[in-house]
Amino acid sequence: MYLKSVRKSVLAGAAVAAGTIVSAGGAGAHPHVWVDSRSDILFNADGAISGIRHAWTFDEMFSAYAIQGLDEDNDGKLTREELQPLAQVNVESLNEFDYFTYLGVIGVDEVYGVFRDPVDYWLDYDGTKLTLHFTLPLTEPFDPKQGLTAIEVYDPTFFVDFQLAETDTALLVDAPSGCRLDIERAEGFDTATANLLSQFPADVRELPPEILELTEGNANTIKVVCE
């Protein structure tokens, strides 16, 4: 993880202290949902990044759970309209989790992009898996030339296991010539870190900074290199 998380860690500290008081041992976080992630980096006419368009494919078990009862006309197919209420719930809930998406200049804490509420969100279902599509616009366009720019997609608490998809992992849309992508997949956690993370309750969203530092190198990083 190159980008410093902008989250507060105060709550985590309290939750951690509290958890230690109440309970000896617990296994909460460990991945519950697996996601294959694809991202398009959108540029405006000035050559600045204006937003990110994600397509996240969920694992089969979670997909089956999520789609239950949504086939309103019972034709065995799930249309975009039938899935729309679920898409709505998905993006609304993701808000609290910063959409697991971080944009910034590597190594500089202060320079990061702030996302607005998602637009153009919808789901499709291929018969076994759901894919959530949504676009995160930036409140202000982000100039990728101000430093080594990167987008990270990951869940620091490891409730969701994000993998960058094998194909079409990331695309530049309307980028000026001279821009390219450099993709670094999360290496996966070493056992000790995975163990540590897996012990965080699924519902703790703010990890203490020293824990966040441990996860360094474990974010899925999409570097946007513009010359």
Place this chain on the structure above:
Amino acid sequence: MIVRADTRFVVLLAGLAVACLLADTAAANPFGVARPDPSVAVQSGPLAGLFGWIAAKQSEFYRALSGLVAAFRTDPGAGWALAGLSFLYGLFHAAGPGHGKVVITSYLVATGETMRRGIVLSFAAAFVQALTAIAMVTVLTVILRATSIAMTQATGFVEIASYALIALIGARLVYGKSLALIAKMPVGSPQTVAAGAPGHGHHHHHHGHGPDCGCGHDHAPDPASLGGPFSLKRAWTAVLAVGIRPCTGALVVLVFAFSQGVYAVGVASTLAMAVGTGLAVAILAALAVGARGFAARLADDGAGWAAVGLQTVELLAALAVCAFGLLMLGGALQAGL
């Protein structure tokens, strides 16, 4: 009297402090459907590695479950593997307080139940939890064809009910235990208390310790635990309080099995999980009850301060039940439906 008021105040304050400290754990899910099993623990110390390994295994088993459920359609031979894996998932997964580990063990310590009852209660809670999951999916998914969104809301309701009940049970225990402890405090010097002990031919840990325990034979019932044969009956409230909150893992597996056209397999898997969960909680409960029994024997045979110590432990356990209920209730309310 001043001592009494002070103690009450301190107990109340401690309870509130713990509750406030803990109230920030929201149990939301990043995708809004399928509320995650809540947990409040972060492990550090020598056992951290073990718990981490448990968590990793749990995750592995959970993923493998979906493959086996799907495989069962073509190969019924996968049934045994599925049962075994479900059992292991339950066993490893029970480390989360969503499965009542904290509540059941603290409850047993506070009320002084026997080892055998503790084990029965642990399994009972696990099975009530499995049956709730089966009942919810059967009614909501199979019969009513409710959406995952409605299901998540329903889970939210029972979650809140469960935590409120746990908090109430805890509050009642705290009340009873603090009265007992307060009554104990002003009773003379340690010597006076100890003097009563040698004549004590029987063991006390099988019933709720009344305010008098360790100091004579006036066995007035402890307001919180009426002791004796009635305690198991009372314990069912704790079993239900814990059990009405279904395990999210079980819900997802059940719905997945239904979607694959092998619902019965999901039910069997959920019951196998309950055996595993029950076993894990029973082991912890037995350890806690055993430790408490040991302390109770010390208290019976030894100094009066040991008895006070035991009652303090009971009070702390009662506080833990109450705090856990409040913490989880706060989290559930914050997460909303």
